[in-house]
Amino acid sequence: MGETAEAPQGKTLKLVLLAINCAMLALGTCGGPLIMRLYFLHGGKRVWLSSWLETGGWPIIFIPLAVAYFRRRAAEGPSARLILMDPFLFAAAAVIGVLTGLDDYLYAYGVARLPVSTSALLIATQLAFTAGFAFLLVRQLFTSYSVNSVFLLTMGAGVLAMHTSSDRPAGESKGEYYAGFFMTLGAAALYGFVLPLVELTYKKAKQTVTYSLVLEFQLVMCFFATAFNTVGMLVNKDFQAIPEEARNFTLGETRYYVVLVWSGIIWQFFFLGAIGVIHYASSLFSGIMIAVLLPITEILGVICFHEKFQVEKAVSLVLSLWGFVSYFYGEFKRGKKEKKQQQQQQQLQQDTEPLQQGLP
Numbered sequence: 212m213g214e215t216a217e218a219p220q221g222k223t224l225k226l227v228l229l230a231i232n233c234a235m236l237a238l239g240t241c242g243g244p245l246i247m248r249l250y251f252l253h254g255g256k257r258v259w260l261s262s263w264l265e266t267g268g269w270p271i272i273f274i275p276l277a278v279a280y281f282r283r284r285a286a287e288g289p290s291a292r293l294i295l296m297d298p299f300l301f302a303a304a305a306v307i308g309v310l311t312g313l314d315d316y317l318y319a320y321g322v323a324r325l326p327v328s329t330s331a332l333l334i335a336t337q338l339a340f341t342a343g344f345a346f347l348l349v350r351q352l353f354t355s356y357s358v359n360s361v362f363l364l365t366m367g368a369g370v371l372a373m374h375t376s377s378d379r380p381a382g383e384s385k386g387e388y389y390a391g392f393f394m395t396l397g398a399a400a401l402y403g404f405v406l407p408l409v410e411l412t413y414k415k416a417k418q419t420v421t422y423s424l425v426l427e428f429q430l431v432m433c434f435f436a437t438a439f440n441t442v443g444m445l446v447n448k449d450f451q452a453i454p455e456e457a458r459n460f461t462l463g464e465t466r467y468y469v470v471l472v473w474s475g476i477i478w479q480f481f482f483l484g485a486i487g488v489i490h491y492a493s494s495l496f497s498g499i500m501i502a503v504l505l506p507i508t509e510i511l512g513v514i515c516f517h518e519k520f521q522v523e524k525a526v527s528l529v530l531s532l533w534g535f536v537s538y539f540y541g542e543f544k545r546g547k548k549e550k551k552q553q554q555q556q557q558q559l560q561q562d563t564e565p566l567q568q569g570l571p
Contacts, residue, residue: 225491232487233500239481240504245511246474248327253461258323260449262315263440268475269433272426279423296427303412304428308435310405317398324391327512328524331505333395339365340403341498348407356541363534364502367527406494425490429483503535
């Protein structure tokens with residue numbers, strides 16, 4: 212294969228790492244929209260800057276990559292490879308990075324125009340797109356429970372979408388509101404395509420996909436997404452506008468830069484978590500996690516920014532949580548069935564071994 216293989220991971224370790232990535236995904240999914248909306252509510256106006264911050268924290272990935280490299284070097288000596296990624300994965304990460312950069316802009320535009328509680332539930336529709344693309348690209352197997360989960364989570368977002376006009380912020384035109392509405396839906400559709408595309412790339416890779424390799428993939432992907440948004444910032448002259456915007460920020464100039472820095476850090480947790488969950492589970496599971504966390508983001512938006520909490524949002528929350536429980540109950544039943552089949556196969560093998568040994 213030509214790559215450095217890591218020690219096989221036990222089932223317990225895999226579950227622990229999956230849990231860690233789920234925690235990072237939860238932090239990014241809930242915290243990212245809140246801090247981005249905070250920027251816009253207190254005088255921030257730069258959409259390209261906000262989209263840039265979604266992946267601009269990519270240098271943070273050098274920390275776990277350095278730890279992984281020194282562990283390989285301690286185990287294998289000077290022959291340990293510094294970079295594991297081959298040209299195919301690099302090219303795939305670059306293309307997905309550009310798509311992610313575009314998705315970041317669409318999402319940032321929506322957050323600039325919509326309340327967090329509205330944009331969060333609209334983004335939940337990405338689960339339907341993720342499920343569809345996962346079926347087409349990676350032949351994702353569906354059970355009645357996962358289909359039910361997708362249906363409930365999508366319905367939850369649909370219930371909210373029926374009454375979005377009552378959430379239009381004061382002083383914002385209908386044209387701006389609906390532009391944000393459809394930009395957000397576009398972001399949901401595009402990211403619903405990106406998640407299965409990442410999983411397909413893993414399946415097509417000609418080398419063993421370890422977590423170190425996943426980190427390298429994430430680094431390249433975020434670099435190209437940031438480069439895409441850097442071009443937008445240069446054209447829009449966002450870099451020159453930052454000092455003046457900081458002086459006019461209603462929370463103060465220092466807090467303006469604190470908001471920008473933490474925005475980059477929190478969003479990086481989101482992307483690290485999403486890519487990690489795909490590696491240890493699937494793109495559909497990653498989509499399920501994002502969808503079920505969005506109602507929590509909605510509630511946090513109501514608490515932090517005093518947004519309206521209509522009956523429709525309560526119904527949406529209940530449907531989303533129901534969908535989440537449905538998915539995991541289905542996974543639990545499937546796991547028990549697979550375990551029983553493995554035990555039956557092992558028992559059959561043990562019963563046939565004496566007969567095989569007695570043959571001449």
